[in-house]
Amino acid sequence: MIGIVDYGSGNVYAIANIYKRLNIDYLISGNTNELQRATHLLLPGVGAFDETMRILNNSGLKNFLDEMVLEKKKPVLGICVGMQLLAEGSEEGDLQGFGWIKGYVKKFDESLLEQKPHLPHLGWNTVEIQKVHQIFKNIDHQKGFYFLHSYFFDCSHIDDVLGTTNYGLTYASAINRDNIFGMQFHPEKSHLNGLTIFNNFSKI
């Protein structure tokens, strides 16, 4: 049962629709009791770091997710801002992130971008796999994924880097430590590649 965490941010319906299409059981909820049933957790996210973190803190979801992920070791996938929340903090805001994967979220340095456009990083780009993992099985790497962000995750440990993308610099566009996954791009808007990621995630 895939638990799509609904905390008012992110594309819950698009993700739900994908699981519906894949005939995989899912639930959308912001309620910790309901989310207990989930075997896998999805943390979508769109918008600003602090705003999203604040909602998670206030709703009790932060503590709940800490327990599910760190103690119960349920697989969790953070998408876009959802991935950034896995960090210790962000240049974009003042609040602390989950800190499940060591690192800090920074804004792209525009001076590194030789040609226009600059920010946000918008469009289809490729992900170079740094660690072989079943979550990227059967992906068409040439097609890549859809990106839409101005901040990136600066990983402290190279072991946590699952995939990288080049945009001015080479940065971690996918991260992983044990049961914890983060993807900077939007698999729910990346056609077949995205469907494959969600399917692969459900099998972990």
Place this chain on the structure above:
Amino acid sequence: MLRPRIIPCLLIKDKGLVKTVQFGDGKYVGDPLNAVKIFNEKEVDELMILDIDATIQKRGPAFELIKNIAIESRMPLCYGGGVKTVDQAKKIISLGVEKVALSSAAIENPRVISQIANAVGTQSVVVVIDVKYRGGVSSAEVMSHNPVPFARKCEQLGAGEIVINSIDKDGMMNGFDMKLMKEIRDSISLPMTILGGAASLDDISCAIKEFGVIGVAAGSLFVFKGKYKAVLITYPNAEEKRAVLSNGGFNNY
């Protein structure tokens, strides 16, 4: 490497899809939902949907339609038409749309760009600038504004993308207004999308050759076929897309 985007642009009027010529009367194209479903199956890079009579009819965005469209879309969506407030923008994003497009609202009340950017993030705010040349004078105007300083202002206010829509070229299928597009490209560093006048995939290649990573949007090209302008949804397949990009000098795909 980041790729140029090829974007079908659909116009909605009276709940149906239409295709206009120079923003005049539209030819009926059919049900929006089926068109979206077909574009989704064709795996388009991105889809832009503009409700063109929302503002005239003084109504807000068609949320029910947006919801149904988002359910069918596994591709990024940009929706515009009647968006004037932060709440409307937030609701649209929550329904599963990546980007909200502002047009008349950005002109009437430019501060709304910042307000919406603060609420949903800069990356989700698009400003569509409709440009028409007035009289025989070579300076283009946006309603009563000059597009170049206006585009810069939008960038400063927190827009994440600018779409330049040439009214004169709309539906004419005789090529993009490259001079106008270049002027805008030179003045801002935001992601940019050009719209209006595409007649063939070659026009798209030319735009890529000139601008590199850019969004190239088209309405008529992907919705009409042949000399009778028969309504037929088309989009380059993977092989054709590769050729379009490579003809534009982009060989990394």
Place this chain on the structure above:
Amino acid sequence: MINVKFENQNKLGKICTNCVMDTTDSSIYFDTNGMCDHCINFYSKTLVSWEKSLANSDTFNKTLDRIRYYGRGKEFDCIIGMSGGIDSSYLVYLAKEVFNLRPLVFHVDAGWNTQVAVNNIECIIEKLDLDLYTHVVDWEEMKDLQLSYFKAGVPHIDTPQDHAFFATMYNFASKYNVKYILTGANYSTECVRNPVEWMYYQSDVIQLKDIHKKFGTKPLRNYPLTSILWHKLYLPFIKGIKVIMPLNHFPYIKSEAMQLLQDKFGWQPYPQKHFESRFTKFYESYWLPKKFGYDVRKVQYSSLILTGQMTREDAIEKLKQPPYNESTIHQDFEYIANKLGITIKELQTYFESPNKTYKNYASQESIYKIGSGVFKLFGLENAGKR
């Protein structure tokens, strides 16, 4: 989630010993050998006429000459209705490459095109360098009319699409004085016709208007209308507009046609006949068999059996599988409901409503009966349609 009205479509008594039509066609009858009247009609009438057509290439060639002659100096010499399905796609290929005609390809968009259909049309007209004309049916009116049919509880809920296809083509031909309409109708895959009980005459405009009057909420201002008298009598006999079915004059083996189109044009096949329309797929694979017990595969397979393109054993085997995809049907159900602007629950209500027939509404059935009799008398109609 989705209730089922007919648990096992294959129960119900007798099945023909020659094809796979059975007593779900309530007016079927069998001879002493257990052969049904569809087969009897085929062997005694249809086959005779068809073999004559195939043998008599002279008459057909003369028709082609006439088409080319009357088309001289004009932009095109005939129109071909193309859905993107195998019959019409193959016909377009034959018309251009084999018959050397200059057709205008005519497509009616009723709002339910699949991506495959649209792609198939594009591939073929592109590679054959043909002109395309599309008529887009007003979706708001189409939606309302389709909902009327759901509410009417009748089996023939695909009439709004079918009626629109023909009406549009006839209207176009009449308006622009196009003398020849080519259609992909054929004996090879359609010699057994859907019983009228399953699919009542889509051209019966009296029935359409009655159902619309009772259940519609929007006036039919833009929806294209035709009538049986207009297109079977007025158009051919007064205006001289002829409908030609070339696939009956030319050897047509479905599997070979599909292979040729795939090889030459990159044409993509569909899982079943008529599946180029999302609605027709839902209607024929789910709604009709599950609500009424009418499985059109029996009609389609029987045609292929009679024309030697499928074995009866193969057909029986295939019929053991449900006609729809069990793992995705709930998505289709939801899509249909969303597109029609109703809730899943509302669609479910129509599914569970009492089954009605065409007899519950006004009709011109008597004209069809008389007309059919007259045409058969003159040998002008040979495919049995009851």
